[in-house]
Amino acid sequence: MDNNADEVVTSEAQGSADTEGKGKENPQNWQRISPIALIYFVLMFIKNMFGNVIYIAPAILIGSNKVNENPGLWLPILYGFLALIALSALLSFYFFQYRLSNQQIEIRSGVFSKKYINLPFSRIQNVELTEPFYYRPFGYACMQLDTAGSIKQEAKVVAIKKQFAEQLKHQILAAHEQTLATPQQDQSAQQEPAPAPKEVILDRRNLDDLVIHGITNNRMWIFVAGLAPFIDQISSELGRWLLIIGFNVEQYFEFEGKSGWQIATTSLSLVLMIMIPITILSIIGSIIAFHDFKLSKSGDRYIRRSGLFTRNEVTMRLSRLQMIVRQQDWLDVLLGRINLRFEQSNANFSQTQPGQLTNKIVVPSVTRTECQHLIDDAYPQNQLATCQFKRVSRRLLFRNLALCLTPLIVLAAVIMIKQQGNELLPYIVGFALFISLLVVMRYRRWGYCIDDNFIYVRKGCLGIDYYCFPIYKVQQTSYKQSWFLKRKHLCSIQFVLASGAIDIPYLPEKIGLDLVNESLFQVESSKRNWM
Amino acid sequence: MNTNVENEFSNQQILQPQIPSLSAIEFEPLSPLYARTHRLVVLVRAFIILLLLMVVIYQPFVELPSQLNIALSIIAAILTTLNLVNYVYVYFADPKKQYALREQDINYQSGLIFRKTVSQPILRIQHVELKRGPIDRKVGLANLQVFSAGGAMHTFAIPGLDYEHAEYLRQYLLNHRDLNQHG
Numbered sequence: 246m247d248n249n250a251d252e253v254v255t256s257e258a259q260g261s262a263d264t265e266g267k268g269k270e271n272p273q274n275w276q277r278i279s280p281i282a283l284i285y286f287v288l289m290f291i292k293n294m295f296g297n298v299i300y301i302a303p304a305i306l307i308g309s310n311k312v313n314e315n316p317g318l319w320l321p322i323l324y325g326f327l328a329l330i331a332l333s334a335l336l337s338f339y340f341f342q343y344r345l346s347n348q349q350i351e352i353r354s355g356v357f358s359k360k361y362i363n364l365p366f367s368r369i370q371n372v373e374l375t376e377p378f379y380y381r382p383f384g385y386a387c388m389q390l391d392t393a394g395s396i397k398q399e400a401k402v403v404a405i406k407k408q409f410a411e412q413l414k415h416q417i418l419a420a421h422e423q424t425l426a427t428p429q430q431d432q433s434a435q436q437e438p439a440p441a442p443k444e445v446i447l448d449r450r451n452l453d454d455l456v457i458h459g460i461t462n463n464r465m466w467i468f469v470a471g472l473a474p475f476i477d478q479i480s481s482e483l484g485r486w487l488l489i490i491g492f493n494v495e496q497y498f499e500f501e502g503k504s505g506w507q508i509a510t511t512s513l514s515l516v517l518m519i520m521i522p523i524t525i526l527s528i529i530g531s532i533i534a535f536h537d538f539k540l541s542k543s544g545d546r547y548i549r550r551s552g553l554f555t556r557n558e559v560t561m562r563l564s565r566l567q568m569i570v571r572q573q574d575w576l577d578v579l580l581g582r583i584n585l586r587f588e589q590s591n592a593n594f595s596q597t598q599p600g601q602l603t604n605k606i607v608v609p610s611v612t613r614t615e616c617q618h619l620i621d622d623a624y625p626q627n628q629l630a631t632c633q634f635k636r637v638s639r640r641l642l643f644r645n646l647a648l649c650l651t652p653l654i655v656l657a658a659v660i661m662i663k664q665q666g667n668e669l670l671p672y673i674v675g676f677a678l679f680i681s682l683l684v685v686m687r688y689r690r691w692g693y694c695i696d697d698n699f700i701y702v703r704k705g706c707l708g709i710d711y712y713c714f715p716i717y718k719v720q721q722t723s724y725k726q727s728w729f730l731k732r733k734h735l736c737s738i739q740f741v742l743a744s745g746a747i748d749i750p751y752l753p754e755k756i757g758l759d760l761v762n763e764s765l766f767q768v769e770s771s772k773r774n775w776m
Numbered sequence: 777m778n779t780n781v782e783n784e785f786s787n788q789q790i791l792q793p794q795i796p797s798l799s800a801i802e803f804e805p806l807s808p809l810y811a812r813t814h815r816l817v818v819l820v821r822a823f824i825i826l827l828l829l830m831v832v833i834y835q836p837f838v839e840l841p842s843q844l845n846i847a848l849s850i851i852a853a854i855l856t857t858l859n860l861v862n863y864v865y866v867y868f869a870d871p872k873k874q875y876a877l878r879e880q881d882i883n884y885q886s887g888l889i890f891r892k893t894v895s896q897p898i899l900r901i902q903h904v905e906l907k908r909g910p911i912d913r914k915v916g917l918a919n920l921q922v923f924s925a926g927g928a929m930h931t932f933a934i935p936g937l938d939y940e941h942a943e944y945l946r947q948y949l950l951n952h953r954d955l956n957q958h959g
């Protein structure tokens with residue numbers, strides 16, 4: 246099997262396409278994907294339709310009014326709709342073809358607007374295998390190929406045998422290594438393009454970890470994203486269900502003639518009533534996303550596999566890693582758990598939905614030691630655990646306090662002058678204290694630290710996040726100084742990385758300037774590639 | 777032998793390579809045409825918006841509800857104030873915009889109260905664009921846009937360059953050794 250695949254990819258291209266040889270599948274010819282992809286296309290069609298529901302909503306509204314007048318039309322419309330879905334899926338399937346030849350992959354797709362993608366293996370930066378649950382019984386997978394850079398070009402082979410996909414992935418990544426590798430270490434690679442290095446499992450997540458992750462991090466979005474089109478219906482239905490089980494919402498909020506403790510218990514139970522289902526959903530969401538989580542390393546590649554229904558596999562070369570984020574929410578701080586994120590370039594992923602986890606490798610709810618182990622594995626020289634963070638200037642605290650409290654003070658003053666509703670004042674004071682607490686916490690979290698290779702930034706509010714990136718990966722710097730800051734010899738700086746921007750506010754002018762100069766110097770003199 | 781060695785011997789202190797500093801950069805101004813045209817554009821745009829609102833308010837054809845009229849007048853007043861503030865800001869801020877090309881990076885400084893210096897190392901550049909709107913073409917100016925992997929949010933841009941000079945800068949960036957090796 247392995248030999249076969251080698252032959253396929255390394256041998257010369259055979260000119261133009263023959264018609265599809267159904268009996269013996271030769272990937273050098275244009276070929277269709279497995280018919281299993283029909284399910285995928287149907288789902289994509291439905292998903293796209295819900296995505297555009299805003300645009301077709303008026304049509305639906307008018308249409309449904311018309312149809313309600315003579316209900317006999319419902320059935321034909323339903324059939325027509327189903328036929329439309331089936332037809333579109335069939336056409337999409339029919340026009341989706343791909344071909345492998347001469348170290349490149351070509352994909353033709355599209356029914357009305359034709360799309361043709363030609364992607365040499367050496368340009369492919371990232372291979373992602375997804376196994377949607379409806380593919381898993383049949384052993385198929387989606388293979389997404391990403392290129393780096395600002396040019397939007399990515400390709401997806403919608404349904405491909407999983408074994409073949411794995412082989413292809415090895416080939417592609419091996420091809421990439423060949424173009425990069427220095428001549429001296431390349432001898433074995435030339436003879437056998439894919440002697441896959443052994444995979445070492447770095448981390449696994451068990452069910453209890455995922456439950457903790459669900460509690461500490463809101464993973465509700467997995468449901469929310471899927472349910473978005475139905476949210477209105479659900480909320481109206483919910484009220485009805487509650488009535489059925491003998492719970493009258495309106496009566497519940499009747500505060501007239503109730504004592505203080507009654508109101509307090511009411512609101513407490515209300516909070517619990519909302520929080521408990523959310524937490525449960527969040528735990529389920531966490532399990533769906535991260536079930537059987539495995540982070541492994543093979544050579545210089547990190548591989549993340551997880552998912553309950555849809556198995557998702559993300560591969561990232563160590564050189565693609567732009568930044569390590571060590572993230573703790575306040576609950577994480579209490580429980581001593583950490584979410585570790587390996588971030589890579591996000592240039593290609595602007596289209597994906599916020600809920601998707603694709604381009605990051607997230608290791609959910611690891612313990613402190615595990616986290617340090619993983620960070621050290623990726624960046625052995627880093628000193629995140631030991632470095633001394635410097636505080637930013639206290640003026641940031643004063644500015645933010647002034648910004649947040651001024652509107653409240655004005656509000657309080659207005660109320661005082663008008664002399665009505667003095668009982669509101671304690672609430673305003675309480676709120677102001679709460680805001681001040683948050684601002685102070687936020688200020689205390691700010692910190693930065695630098696060593697020869699890395700810049701570390703600490704920030705957060707109730708939680709605490711650490712960012713760590715190699716200096717030579719910086720894409721762009723900016724040095725900001727307002728007139729007021731200049732007088733106090735302070736400045737703010739920003740580092741733009743391929744994975745996003747990192748700010749350090751209100752640090753001494755000299756240190757800020759040195760940081761910017763130093764990082765520009767490292768980028769420009771080392772001439773190391775950022776990917 | 778011994779004397780020979782002694783003659784060649786020298787033990788000067790080796791200083792660390794001096795890191796070039798951002799604060800030592802001599803910035804160059806933008807084209808003098810830029811501030812003038814930009815001011816004019818701001819003014820004309822404000823005038824057109826105001827004119828449109830006035831036309832809607834005072835047109836004799838349709839009787840508008842009085843509440844709508846009041847709302848439109850308030851909007852017109854707010855817009856006029858904002859545009860005036862903007863005009864004053866632009867008047868003082870535009871001459872402060874400047875750029876500098878170094879061997880390894882390109883820098884742009886802007887802002888009146890909040891000064892900001894953006895530095896883009898040339899070897900991280902992914903592609904370069906010249907952008908010219910109709911007014912830019914009329915007066916012979918160009919915007920230089922430099923894209924890195926930092927994403928569209930962090931596009932490095934210098935407005936108001938003379939077209940020929942912008943073209944030269946673009947060629948310089950594209951011909952840069954690092955760009956061709958690491959692009």
